[in-house]
Amino acid sequence: MCAHTWRIGLIGFGNVGQGFVRILARKAETLRERYGFEFKLIGIADPIKGSVYDPEGLDPKTLIKLIDEKGHIKDYPAGRKDIDSLTICRSEDIDIVVEVTPTNIKTGEPGLTHIREALKHGKHVVTSNKGPIALAYPELKELAASKGVMLRFEGVVMSGTPSINLALEAMAGVDISKVEGIVNGTTNFILTKMEEGMTYEEALKEAQRLGYAEADPTADVEGWDAAVKAVIIANVIMGGNITINDVEREGITKITKEDVKDALSKGQRIKLIARVVKEGGSVKASVKPERVSLTHPLANVMGAINALTFYTDHLGPVTIVGPGAGRVETGQAILTDVLAIHRHYAGR
């Protein structure tokens, strides 16, 4: 095992960034012992929570204490504060840029610019930002290859539940003809609550109360979030080249409590199913509510849990079930990608 300290820069210190740093704060010792993984967190840039940069390394525990107590890291007791996200992308002190700003599915920004800049400057990039991957995967993949660095993004589909790395690495060599799944926890939670007797409106309110749904729930309930994930699955896993406008999309807003009951009485459940199918040379994607038989592998995936079934040539269907979102869950996705970079470049 080569001695190597990975110098990490973090862009975005919201839920995911905090989840990742929380794991680093708790597990630094374990990661060193188990994987020989050593790191320094060189900088964090976030326009709201604050920015701080110190080539000597920031202390994850201090950062978490500050964010827990003050809600920001502007008073971090060392380092420069006059930096921004592009400082992180371009710094010679940094090997891996972790890009975890919020997803914008129309422009991909600011993540797209961050990822391009970081790759251009020869840095490995790990992201959980769906926008840039859904909008510009072929370009970013080529850019990373041309610079001899890795671009990894396990977190974009089901947070830390393996999906991208499962399909591309743990099942390398299979051909996948179809992927079907429940990739939006909010709508699955709402449908589960409707099965328990709530109306759509009541279930939505409950989801909002628990923090599963935004005040404006459109992205979830109209199927946009699932559609972005379908685009990523299509383009990254199945060799497609589609955009979100190519996805046949229908949300769950028209589903009534009665529909849910009627399905159950027929041995079925209504699920918002994302589906990507390869037919001949082309890849097609859809997101829509469907009645699935209770014996279907996705029928028993309840609440905020997600699942994906890969239909493969060598293995038949393979299904993975796990959390689809969450602060620590997505932080775990970042960690697993950072450890993959470590494994690849620093020995194993």
Add this chain to the structure above:
Amino acid sequence: MCAHTWRIGLIGFGNVGQGFVRILARKAETLRERYGFEFKLIGIADPIKGSVYDPEGLDPKTLIKLIDEKGHIKDYPAGRKDIDSLTICRSEDIDIVVEVTPTNIKTGEPGLTHIREALKHGKHVVTSNKGPIALAYPELKELAASKGVMLRFEGVVMSGTPSINLALEAMAGVDISKVEGIVNGTTNFILTKMEEGMTYEEALKEAQRLGYAEADPTADVEGWDAAVKAVIIANVIMGGNITINDVEREGITKITKEDVKDALSKGQRIKLIARVVKEGGSVKASVKPERVSLTHPLANVMGAINALTFYTDHLGPVTIVGPGAGRVETGQAILTDVLAIHRHYAGR
């Protein structure tokens, strides 16, 4: 991507070896295009099917044609025939040794000797042989590390359904406190048939007729096969150091049709559950028939399908469901491990 031709030697040309070569025969072009993976199959050693060795490379299609038509490869139209398994382990013409001889859970032989010899001679080893991994993992892991080569064995738990690589790589960084699963397809098939109304004896006969169960079904129905897999999960994934005698083991031979019915009437199913639990510093394993509620993630895994649930700190429970055995399925496990070696050493 570095140009590199992987020179592969195969020990064992039964179901798994044939499954692997069948994939190579069909997918060589795809593997080159998709992964930049180039290979030569240098030698095959099997005391029954025949042995053949040619540093120029054997043709997978010709090998499959011979095995399909004649049941052996003794008439392969080129190469030396006077070689044995140790030739493969020690040859300077070979980079990766694929060890797929039958499992012996008491001695690990002949696989254990093959793997030791190949590692000592600086070759990467990929195996689906449960014996050596269950009996000698710490020794073999250290030997591989000391030689700077990889020892990979995805196929030992659920054939090509990701289990080892899922836990160690795709979820790298999590701590796993418990693993629960259905890891023997034969017994799960028998229990499924009993739910459909067969007696144990009838279901066993049906399993034997379909090739799921051996003439002597002891290894499956008494839980030995599942216990070996529990040992591997304990030692490889959870940092334990147990042997098969440490596994609390009970088979399914005492389960009656009436037990299965009674469970169902109470909203439960009887499943042969392998469980590995970390408690304090120690790791404990058991294999026994249990009644699980129909809402349990493993309850709906029917027939010869297998499943594992990993209970993790960062992700909560993550469940994977897929085939647990089969010729091409285990051949896929070998392929995914060979491609992992390729990715690691020859760029990506």
